[in-house]
Amino acid sequence: MTSDSIDIINAFALLTNFVILPALSYGSQLALGALAVTLVYSVLRFSNFAQGDSMAFGTTLVILISGYMISRGWTITGVPTALLAIPMSIIGMSIYLLTMDRLVYRHYRKIKAKSITIVMSSIGVMFLTGGIVRIILGASPQRFADGERFIFSVREFKSYTGLEQGIALKTSQFLTVTIAILLVAFIFYFLQKTKTGKAMRAYSDNKELALLSGINPDKVVQITWLLVAGLTTIAGTLYGLDKGFAPQQYHLLLLPIFASVIVGGIGSPIGAIAGAFLVAFSEVFLTYAYKKFLIYLLPLSMHPSSLVQLIGTEYKYAISFVILVIVLLIKPTGLFKGKVIVDE
């Protein structure tokens, strides 16, 4: 092989390691959160501002339960204990969300409050949830990933391929993508094929007609919260395994999640997933410093002296904003035609 073509392979190995894999797993995490927001929006008819902090709460449960499991030695070698703590945490999360529904949202459903009123109440739930998380775990960042860190590391990759640049596959990345695919497949199967899932769609489509068909609205709402609990806990845990846990970080996730939902088309589950990957890839691609990448590809005379970073990482949340603005200006219904709920 010529050194030129090796350079190209090195350049793309670099890109895979620092851009594509991180964006893929970040996109999967956003997709699960965006799917939860979409479900709440479709069935309960409000934009759930508490989603980011709910993910923090779910992760808090995972941290507490996995901590206990580690202290009792209930672990499996190589597997992050957090994974084993997920089922119990989803149960806890379900109880929390159903309680919030009983205490807050149900009241507004009963008095047929405007969507915007329920949105405001969800901001209240957001602050409450964020507060509870900080009371339990404090505000400072922490890591809770244990087990094997890599499926294969940069060094292993390098010695195996002989390339100058290596690709590492982190356990957290592998788990994120695998679990996200399985979970999304399950949610779509549930909504498309099961009687309960269809009833949820029917209720979301036409509430009055669903009642006339004998669909029990309370049950639809409960099932929705159970699905949201699962998605939220898993999304939060995967994000935390990947990037560490910090309440403020989770709180801010709300922005890229909402951007994903709107870009994809509000109320469209497929749109939410597509939007999540679009937002994630934009964020990572635009904040990556391309200096090394270009050095591989360009002749010596053209080597860049700067970092060649389009946008500093501190501005990454601005990217979500810009995407939001562009979509709302050009195609307000999103990539997949979504539907906007208008109060009657």
Next chain:
Amino acid sequence: MAYLEGKNLVASYGVVPILHECSVEVEKGELAVIVGPNGAGKSTVMRVLLGMLDATSGSVTLDGKDISMLSTQDRISHGLAFVPQTKNVFPSMTVEENLQMGGFIRQDDINRTIEEVYALFPILYEKRKQLAEQLSGGQRQQVAFGRAMMTKPSIMLLDEPTAGVSPIVMDEIFSNILDVKNAGMAVLMVEQNAQQALNIADKGYVLVSGRNEHTGTGKELINNPEVRKKFLGG
């Protein structure tokens, strides 16, 4: 006693009185039509019969049993079915899924009933995998009927089934309604197109300001000079 009877119904939206001792009844295999000017309370009668609005006095009986106290869902499982005027399908679901949702409360096998609906409306079988929102107005109305028939109702309530459709589609819908009636169901419908509706009706009610103004067979009402002058445009 008639199969479905609403007797001396009084109802109001908040403080606004709508119905004043209004009575309607319909037998099995019979088509009864409620006509009248806008705001006469025609749709309100339906809502009261279905339990979607509580009557302040009066009673609703089905086959001699008082069902005034039952919830809408319970009335549906007792054999009432309703096709609303608008928003009467699940738009982003397929025709088949619409029918499945219609039979949601049934515990037994609903596939036989789905086939019966397809037999009645063959076009729905062809379009069974299509989303309801992609169908034409008339086809969508058939989906709405089909959905309501999934509970195997003994009485069907229709709220202005021909509102906003072309005359050709209107004929099609009326012929569908006659099919449903001839299948032995009781049909009670509210209609704007009074002339055409009374033509095919066994029984008609002219409602004005929430009161029974005229009652009779469809023919009697059409031939009644006062009804003609006031409600049928001469």
